[in-house]
């Protein structure tokens with residue numbers, strides 16, 4: 001950034017340390033949102049000698065989405081996950097051959113036909129969730145929304161992708177895989193908030209725990225792969241693709257080490273963010289009974305009294321899907337992505353960048369830019385996603401799944417799963433919020449509504 005000085009920064013800077021005054025180390029994203037509100041559509045923060053550029057203005061975000069001049073940057077939190085996920089699809093550098101290879105081999109695992117195959121398994125997992133919620137409801141207890149959504153989404157990706165059952169619903173505490181995963185995500189986030197040279201000293205205990213967490217994740221995955229090899233193959237799921245499928249043109253296959261990294265990648269990327277998206281959607285549905293009533297009426301109309309909705313009946317829940325989009329607008333659960341210049345260029349005709357210079361796109365702010373979303377951008381309103389409103393908006397202003405070649409490969413999977421589950425829950429329960437609950441956000445690279453509990457009432461038959 002040759003003209004970095006033109007980009008605003010927080011007013012009070014400390015020598016060596018940078019902009020760390022008043023910063024909450026456990027909530028780096030929410031700090032950045034605060035700075036964004038003070039400093040405008042592009043700003044920078046310095047921490048321990050490194051300068052980071054953040055942007056969220058719609059015009060800037062649209063320009064940086066140009067794939068001919070910019071690409072994904074593997075930096076900060078994503079780079080900190082390399083010890084966990086190596087050159088797996090999410091953490092691979094653009095130039096690593098394993099990205100293209102794995103992308104070409106695995107992307108067909110998310111085709112429409114593949115998705116249709118997952119649908120029944122998704123229903124079976126959702127059945128275990130409603131079984132649990134029926135029991136909680138009958139006992140007069142509130143349900144732990146993020147905890148139970150995490151059980152659901154972990155079981156769903158494990159079952160559909162890898163033919164594996166973690167038994168999450170049979171446990172009171174989170175599965176040790178989840179505990180290890182949360183540990184590694186939290187550690188990767190903390191690494192951003194200490195000076196790099198001091199990290200080994202300051203985080204010694206945490207680094208030891210992190211190494212143990214990674215060993216646990218590796219061990220879980222090695223067991224899962226060994227079981228598949230013993231059984232001689234599954235039903236063409238993601239794991240089969242990873243183990244058996246050769247690249248359609250080069251004939252190359254994923255190496256054993258790369259398979260390990262891909263399985264971890266998909267188990268983690270495939271459930272944490274979807275769990276957050278479902279949790280926020282349930283939060284907003286409980287807070288907006290009029291929206292819940294409209295969504296529920298749609299479910300009753302589209303699904304009628306079919307015991308199990310079919311694959312196509314999920315895509316027809318247009319309003320439920322808007323509720324989900326609107327939740328992902330306000331709280332995109334992977335709340336930033338990084339982009340770098342492929343060559344020397346000028347961002348939006350204003351900010352010169354040298355090849356390799358990079359910036360973080362802050363999606364929760366992009367999704368609240370008043371120039372695009374209006375002065376009431378903070379208000380929850382699913383009608384922002386009706387077809388007419390969507391057509392009227394400029395491109396690249398809604399980016400919960402990232403952008404370009406490195407955008408989320410699991411997008412359709414997440415949307416199908418979440419819409420299906422919201423439909424099932426709306427059909428079965430009325431959601432009662434705790435009037436004292438105030439939304440608080442936990443951060444571990446992803447975001448999640450902290451401590452959200454809801455009370456349920458069983459509905460009688462659909463009207």
Ligand code: HEM
Nearest residue numbers: 089090269270273274277334337401402406408409410414
């Ligand atoms: C990439 C968000 C669900 C697998 C991404 C990226 C975002 C994202 C923002 C781009 C990151 C970057 O540019 O650095 C989300 C959200 C989800 C979700 C918000 C749920 C609501 C899923 C699911 C899967 C998945 C269900 C797998 C089943 C991946 C993978 C990548 C990725 C493998 C890396 C793709 C590549 O670089 O080739 N996701 N994701 N995600 N996501 Fe998702």
